Amino acid sequence: MVLLPPALNVTGLSKAFGAVQAVRGVSLEVAAGETLALIGPSGCGKSTVLRLVAGLERPDSGRVEVAGRDVTARPPEARQVGLVFQDYALFPHLSVLGNVAYGPRMRGVRRPDAEARAREVLALVELQELATRRPHQLSGGQQQRVALARALATGSGLLLLDEPLSNLDEQLRSELRADLRALFGRVGAGVLLVTHDQREALSLAGRVAVMRAGEVVQQGAAADVFARPGSAWVAAFLGWANILPAGPGRARLVPEDALLLGEGEPWAVTARQGTEAGETVQVAHPWGSLTVNLSAREVALIRDDTLSLNVDPGRVREVTDDRE
Numbered sequence: 001m002v003l004l005p006p007a008l009n010v011t012g013l014s015k016a017f018g019a020v021q022a023v024r025g026v027s028l029e030v031a032a033g034e035t036l037a038l039i040g041p042s043g044c045g046k047s048t049v050l051r052l053v054a055g056l057e058r059p060d061s062g063r064v065e066v067a068g069r070d071v072t073a074r075p076p077e078a079r080q081v082g083l084v085f086q087d088y089a090l091f092p093h094l095s096v097l098g099n100v101a102y103g104p105r106m107r108g109v110r111r112p113d114a115e116a117r118a119r120e121v122l123a124l125v126e127l128q129e130l131a132t133r134r135p136h137q138l139s140g141g142q143q144q145r146v147a148l149a150r151a152l153a154t155g156s157g158l159l160l161l162d163e164p165l166s167n168l169d170e171q172l173r174s175e176l177r178a179d180l181r182a183l184f185g186r187v188g189a190g191v192l193l194v195t196h197d198q199r200e201a202l203s204l205a206g207r208v209a210v211m212r213a214g215e216v217v218q219q220g221a222a223a224d225v226f227a228r229p230g231s232a233w234v235a236a237f238l239g240w241a242n243i244l245p246a247g248p249g250r251a252r253l254v255p256e257d258a259l260l261l262g263e264g265e266p267w268a269v270t271a272r273q274g275t276e277a278g279e280t281v282q283v284a285h286p287w288g289s290l291t292v293n294l295s296a297r298e299v300a301l302i303r304d305d306t307l308s309l310n311v312d313p314g315r316v317r318e319v320t321d322d323r324e
């Protein structure tokens with residue numbers, strides 16, 4: 001078996017802008033054919049990591065390897081990475097084909113070969129029919145796919161995507177999410193993706209890395225990180241509703257499936273709010289105030305402003321409470 005080097009290997013990457021330590025000691029690996037999503041709150045350093053990998057910023061320390069080659073000191077054009085940023089930046093005066101063939105042309109590929117390559121990747125994103133159009137004659141989603149095709153045409157084994165779906169409306173986003181996942185599978189490149197949208201991370205990426213204030217605080221298989229946050233801060237960032245105090249510096253993470261409704265002691269319901277599916281209620285449990293999402297049918301379990309429930313201790317995890 002031939003072992004391919006990882007599409008990307010980043011070690012100990014740090015970058016400050018004046019007094020702001022934007023990235024500190026970040027290490028990441030993206031295997032060929034794998035998608036890693038960088039997630040974290042606004043300003044935590046996600047885009048800076050991407051820009052450092054692309055060569056658009058110089059790190060203060062650390063190392064960037066693309067396909068096993070140390071490119072830390074190389075300019076962007078010598079790194080063999082395909083970039084897709086938020087604002088696609090298509091050339092308005094070039095056709096779709098011209099936009100996609102541009103990269104190979106700039107690297108000295110002859111026009112007929114560059115255009116043949118462009119047609120190939122346009123087929124991959126299912127835009128071959130629109131090859132002669134100009135960017136302003138395309139929908140947002142189509143422009144987005146042209147930007148992707150342009151990155152793919154570089155033939156690089158690593159794609160960097162910064163909020164690739166951010167300019168699109170919700171329906172288009174969910175359509176394109178499915179398209180993109182299939183596309184990533186077909187091209188076999190490593191993908192490093194920055195997003196603030198957790199659903200996007202979960203649906204597009206096999207692995208996620210969570211950043212906080214310039215550092216990666218947790219990384220692993222996407223489903224694992226969402227199901228088992230390593231700390232109270234990560235759980236809160238991922239939208240966990242029930243993070244209860246468990247003594248100084250500790251917190252209990254109570255997942256929804258640990259709440260066994262309609263059994264055990266009745267606890268006071270202190271607040272109720274209607275939702276599309278039923279109600280969200282607050283229950284005064286000895287551990288703290290529990291947020292419980294009830295379906296319309298489960299709402300009937302509330303009697304005299306109380307709700308009986310047991311918490312399955314086997315599904316509850318205790319973690320460090322590192323929230324501010």
Ligand SMILES: Nc1ncnc2c1ncn2[C@@H]1O[C@H](COP(=O)(O)OP(=O)(O)OP(=O)(O)O)[C@@H](O)[C@H]1O
Pocket residue numbers: 017020021022040041042043044045046047048049196
């Ligand atoms: N060129 C720059 N000059 C000065 N400060 C910068 C520069 N680029 C980024 N920063 C700062 O570095 C920090 C990290 O920014 P970065 O854009 O990487 O965060 P982000 O996680 O991508 O945020 P968002 O989700 O809002 O895009 C922020 O405090 C930002 O203000």
